[in-house]
Amino acid sequence: MQINSQNLFDYSNDLIFAVNSSRKIINANKPALDFSGKKKRKELEKHLCYKALFSRKEPCDFCNIFDNNAASIKNNLNNSFEISIEEPDDPVGRLRYFNIKQHIVYDDENKPVVIEVISDITRYRQDEEEYARNSKLIALGTLIQSVAHELANPLTGLSLTLQNIEEKIDKEVSINSDYIKNKIRLLKTDLKKTSHIISDIKSFHTKETYEIDKIIIYETLRESIKEIKRIYKKKLKIQFKWRLGKDYQISGNKSKIIQVFINLFKNSLEAAEPESTVTVWLIGRMANDSKSEDDKKFLEVQYIDNAGGISGDIISRIFDPYFTTKKGKSGSGLGLFLVQKILFEHNAVIETDSRGKHTRFRLKFY
Amino acid sequence: MPVKDFEDLKKYKILIVEDVESILLAIKDYLMPYFIVDATDSLTNAEDLIQKSIEEKKPYDLVISDINLSDKSGLELVKIIKKKNLKTKIALITSYDINDYIEFIKNEEIDQVMTKHSNLSLHDIFVMAYKSITQDIFGIEKYFNDIKIYFPPEMKRTIEPENKEVYSVIIRSMNDKIMWTERICKILKDKKKIPISLSKLVLDEITANAMIRAPRHKDGSYKYQEIIEESDKLIPHENIVLQDEDAFILQYGFYNDWIILVCQDPHGSLSKKEILYRLYRHTALCSETGLPKGLSDTHGRGIFLLREHLTQVIFNIQKDKKTEVICLYNPVQNIPYKNISVFQI
Numbered sequence: 184m185q186i187n188s189q190n191l192f193d194y195s196n197d198l199i200f201a202v203n204s205s206r207k208i209i210n211a212n213k214p215a216l217d218f219s220g221k222k223k224r225k226e227l228e229k230h231l232c233y234k235a236l237f238s239r240k241e242p243c244d245f246c247n248i249f250d251n252n253a254a255s256i257k258n259n260l261n262n263s264f265e266i267s268i269e270e271p272d273d274p275v276g277r278l279r280y281f282n283i284k285q286h287i288v289y290d291d292e293n294k295p296v297v298i299e300v301i302s303d304i305t306r307y308r309q310d311e312e313e314y315a316r317n318s319k320l321i322a323l324g325t326l327i328q329s330v331a332h333e334l335a336n337p338l339t340g341l342s343l344t345l346q347n348i349e350e351k352i353d354k355e356v357s358i359n360s361d362y363i364k365n366k367i368r369l370l371k372t373d374l375k376k377t378s379h380i381i382s383d384i385k386s387f388h389t390k391e392t393y394e395i396d397k398i399i400i401y402e403t404l405r406e407s408i409k410e411i412k413r414i415y416k417k418k419l420k421i422q423f424k425w426r427l428g429k430d431y432q433i434s435g436n437k438s439k440i441i442q443v444f445i446n447l448f449k450n451s452l453e454a455a456e457p458e459s460t461v462t463v464w465l466i467g468r469m470a471n472d473s474k475s476e477d478d479k480k481f482l483e484v485q486y487i488d489n490a491g492g493i494s495g496d497i498i499s500r501i502f503d504p505y506f507t508t509k510k511g512k513s514g515s516g517l518g519l520f521l522v523q524k525i526l527f528e529h530n531a532v533i534e535t536d537s538r539g540k541h542t543r544f545r546l547k548f549y
Numbered sequence: 550m551p552v553k554d555f556e557d558l559k560k561y562k563i564l565i566v567e568d569v570e571s572i573l574l575a576i577k578d579y580l581m582p583y584f585i586v587d588a589t590d591s592l593t594n595a596e597d598l599i600q601k602s603i604e605e606k607k608p609y610d611l612v613i614s615d616i617n618l619s620d621k622s623g624l625e626l627v628k629i630i631k632k633k634n635l636k637t638k639i640a641l642i643t644s645y646d647i648n649d650y651i652e653f654i655k656n657e658e659i660d661q662v663m664t665k666h667s668n669l670s671l672h673d674i675f676v677m678a679y680k681s682i683t684q685d686i687f688g689i690e691k692y693f694n695d696i697k698i699y700f701p702p703e704m705k706r707t708i709e710p711e712n713k714e715v716y717s718v719i720i721r722s723m724n725d726k727i728m729w730t731e732r733i734c735k736i737l738k739d740k741k742k743i744p745i746s747l748s749k750l751v752l753d754e755i756t757a758n759a760m761i762r763a764p765r766h767k768d769g770s771y772k773y774q775e776i777i778e779e780s781d782k783l784i785p786h787e788n789i790v791l792q793d794e795d796a797f798i799l800q801y802g803f804y805n806d807w808i809i810l811v812c813q814d815p816h817g818s819l820s821k822k823e824i825l826y827r828l829y830r831h832t833a834l835c836s837e838t839g840l841p842k843g844l845s846d847t848h849g850r851g852i853f854l855l856r857e858h859l860t861q862v863i864f865n866i867q868k869d870k871k872t873e874v875i876c877l878y879n880p881v882q883n884i885p886y887k888n889i890s891v892f893q894i
Contacts, residue, residue, distance in 0.1 A: 331885065335644030339665035340571030346671045347578050369571035 198301040202232045204255045206242065209296060232299075248285050248297055256287060256295040265304070280308040329504045333380050337373035344369050393436045400482065400548075401429045403437050404465065407444035414445075415452055419461055426468040433482060433548050435529045443525050444486075446518045447544060451488040463488045470547070479549075486544040493537040501535065558583045561682045562607060566595040566614040566626065567642070572665070576613065579671040580678060592621040596629060599637075609637050610682045613674070616643040616650065624650070627657050638681040646886045648832045655829040660821050660891040668882050677890065686865040686892040687873050689715060689811055693804045709736050715802030715809055723789040726756050733801045733810070741808055741880070747858060751810055752799075754851040755874045759797040759814035761785045763872065807860075810876040817870045821893040824864055827852050828889070856887050866893040 192199055193213035200211035211219075211227050219236045221227055226235070233239040233246075242249070245266050250257050262285040267278040284300045344366050351358050408421055448463065455461045463486065470483035493501060500506045504520040526533050531548040563580060565588040567573040577588040587609075589595050595614070602608045612630060614623040623641055630637050640661035647654070647662050654662060661677055663669065673692065680686045690696050698715045710716045720726050730752045737743040764772040772795065774785045791797075800811035827849025830842045843849060855862050855874075860882055865873040 332644045335665045335885070336569045336572070338667040339644070339669055340569050340575070342667040342669060343575030343579075343671055344571050347575050350579065350671070365574075369574065373569075373571050 196302075198236075198299075200227075200232070200236070200299055202297045202299060204249070204295060206232050206249055208232050208235060211236075215301075245283070246285075248287075256297060279303065279305045281305075326504050329506075330380060334377060337376040337380075340373040341370060341377075344373070393439060395434050395436055397432045398435050398437045398440065399429075400431055400433050400440070400484075401425055401467065403440050404444060404467070404484070406437075407441045407448070408465075410441060411445055411448040415448070418452060418459075419448065419463065422462065422464045424464070424466045426466065427482070431467075431482065433529075435548075439525050440529070443522050443546075446522045447486050450518050451490040451542075455490040461488055461490045472547075482548040484546040484548075486546065488542055489540050490542065492540045493535070493542050495537075498535060498537060502533075555583050555679075558679070558683070559585065561585065561610045562587070562602065563678060563682075564589070564595060564598055564602075564609045564612045566590070566592060566612065566618065566623065568615060568619045572615075572642075575671065576674055579675060583675070584678065584682075590619070592618050592623070592626055595626060599630065599633070599635075603633065603635070608635050611638045611640065611678055613640045613642060613678070616641050616645065624653055627653075627659065631657065640677060640681065647889060648886070651829050651832045654889060655825045658821060658825060660825075660889065660893065662889040664884070664886040664888055666884055666886075668884060680865075680892050684894045686867075686894060687813075687871065689800065689802075689809055689875055692863075692875075692877070693807070693809075696802070696804055698800070698802075708732060709740070710802045712803050712805065715800050715811070717798050717800045719796050720756065720760065720799055721791050721793075721796045723760070723787075726760060729799055730756070733799075736801070737808060740803065743808060743878070743880070747878075748810075750858065751855060751876050751878075754855055755810065755812035755876065756797075756799065757785075757851070758819070758874070759812050759816075759872070760789065760791065760795075763814050763816035763818040764791070764795040765816075765818070806879050806881045808878040808880075810878075811873060813871065813873045815871060817866055817868050817872050819864060819866050819872050820868070821864075821866065821891045824852060824891050825889070828856065859887075860884055861888055861890065864891040864893075866891070868893065 189212075195212060196214065198212070198215040198218055200215045201209040203209055207229050208227050208231075211224060215236065216224060216227060219227060221235070233242050237243060245264060248257055248262055249255070263282070265280060265282050267280045270277045270279050280303075282302045282304045284302075286298045286300075287295050288298055290296050348358075348363070348366055351362075404423070408423065411419060412421075451461050451463060466485040466487075468483055468485075469480045471480045497506075502519050502523045504517060506520075523533055526546060529548065531546060534545045534547070536543050562585045565573060565576050565580075565586065567576070567588075568590045570590065573588050573590060577586050580586045587598055589598060592614075595612070599609065599612075612626065614626050616623040623643075627639055627641075630639060638661075639659060640663065641650075641659060642663045642665060643650075644665040647664060650662075653659070661681060663674065663677065672694075676691050680691065690698060693713070696713050696715060698717065699710075700717045701719060708716065718725075718729055720729065730749060733752060734745045734748040737748045738745055761771070761774050766772055771783070773789045773791070774783045776782070777784055794815065797812065797814040800809070800813070802809045827843070830849055831844075831853035832841060834840060835842050843853065852862075855876060858878075859876050860879045861875075861877040861884075863875040863877070865871075865875070
């Protein structure tokens with residue numbers, strides 16, 4: 184058997200077809216033919232792509248590569264996007280996900296032709312969803328464990344203090360009022376701690392709803408810096424470098440993003456030796472992950488401080504709730520947990536590494 | 550335990566290290582009438598106090614430390630004390646799962662770890678301190694005030710103890726063991742609705758140790774079980790009748806919501822090291838398989854199961870002389886994590 188390009192074409196799992204400027208199919212591979220439900224390639228060729236392939240009367244909503252008025256192809260457009268459609272016979276209306284790539288090539292007569300590749304990425308999306316669900320469950324498990332531990336301290340304190348008082352009464356020892364006053368103070372402290380822990384859990388698990396708008400991230404960062412400088416005055420030096428358009432927008436909630444950066448600043452300041460000055464480098468740039476298959480770019484904000492660094496044995500725990508190294512001073516152990524939670528809700532992730540006295544957080548807004 | 554017995558405890562020194570103020574002060578207040586007590590909320594201060602006590606040639610007899618301190622881990626304090634070669638006993642308290650520290654506990658041979666929860670009793674902390682320091686370790690009466698313990702000649706005609714009573718029986722044969730296991734299981738079921746399977750599991754385990762594993766000839770071979778060479782298994786003899794010197798005591802009773810089962814044998818064959826090792830094998834996960842090593846055989850599973858099922862298990866051991874395993878079960882008390890409590894003299 185002679186192997187020609189048509190054979191190669193047909194062996195792909197993706198739907199591949201070529202369309203001319205009037206949206207008529209020039210060629211299609213076997214998966215595309217199977218998908219259309221037609222038996223012969225001739226039934227596809229020279230037919231309108233949306234009719235023959237998708238049984239639609241109108242062009243597909245997502246497709247914007249054709250200029251409808253001029254019956255031509257918009258130049259210099261290489262599209263790559265995702266669509267989801269409801270599974271036709273699925274009782275619960277599950278979605279199927281497709282990645283669609285449209286490339287413009289030119290034929291012998293130098294006429295533009297659109298090569299369209301449609302990949303079914305449902306499986307990939309489902310895996311991703313499952314991963315997100317599992318991550319949430321793991322996070323919940325960690326939270327429950329931390330809460331159980333956190334509650335054990337004040338509860339034990341309450342119980343032992345009461346045993347003290349009970350013992351004194353049992354022994355009929357005369358109890359002086361200062362002793363009782365001090366024990367009441369301790370009971371109150373433990374009670375307060377208990378109720379704090381409970382209100383913390385509530386705030387995590389009643390899903391907070393907040394407005395998502397287009398926000399100009401550069402301005403949001405400027406405001407965060409202003410706010411933190413107002414609180415901490417001179418102890419903080421910030422080197423702010425912005426390597427993309429100052430009008431770059433992301434979808435999010437401004438005050439929540441400000442909260443993220445204030446928490447990061449506070450974290451640096453509280454980690455540093457008292458009276459020392461902390462320098463923070465804040466860098467905004469477009470980046471791409473070597474891991475992801477397409478070179479999709481995203482906004483990365485790097486936050487680097489020189490507040491002492493994080494040792495390797497605890498770096499994996501710094502986002503855990505109630506994890507703190509701040510010597511019983513101000514640290515609740517919830518700052519970075521909150522940062523991660525807000526970013527999670529913004530479809531962003533935070534990664535961290537540390538060398539010497541420097542710690543770097545990379546906030547990736549996808 | 551009446552207070553008047555403890556006049557001479559005043560010579561012993563205890564250091565408490567705990568960063569929750571109420572817990573620190575509660576333990577301190579409770580122990581103060583009996584011992585010389587110092588208390589601090591940080592490991593740095595604890596180190597200074599220990600150093601000072603050495604310089605004054607009056608080191609602490611016992612250090613009770615929280616594991617998760619605000620400045621450093623209480624585990625570091627253990628290392629510091631061991632490094633200084635002090636005879637100081639160490640007891641840890643924690644609100645975390647002890648099982649997370651099981652490897653450290655095994656390696657450093659920590660014999661007392663208490664977990665923090667709302668049922669933790671100051672009296673139990675006192676008993677732990679008293680036993681660790683004085684080496685007077687045996688007896689269930691230390692844990693329960695005004696409990697009455699009856700031995701065979703004094704026992705009433707009934708075999709059913711009232712509240713705050715513990716009955717003792719002497720086991721001389723396999724038949725004795727079977728008969729008393731059945732009786733005790735029935736009493737616990739009738740009086741406290743304890744499932745027979747649970748009582749039987751506990752009684753089988755503690756008596757198997759006293760009857761089959763502990764008694765040995767002078768050359769170290771087992772008296773009442775055989776090794777089957779081909780399968781490397783130990784099979785107990787049938788219809789065992791114990792020699793007089795191997796007879797052991799089984800105690801059972803109640804104290805309010807507590808169910809008490811105790812086994813005392815005259816061998817003292819268990820050791821702190823072995824108990825901690827057995828718990829470790831069944832608790833710590835092997836890095837290769839992700840499962841506890843103990844799963845591959847049954848060695849030491851009994852001790853692990855006792856601890857899992859009961860509210861508290863206390864081992865009192867006088868090497869080659871006496872072993873006492875105290876099993877305490879309180880169906881009303883739900884304790885998140887179990888203590889480790891092994892006293893060896």
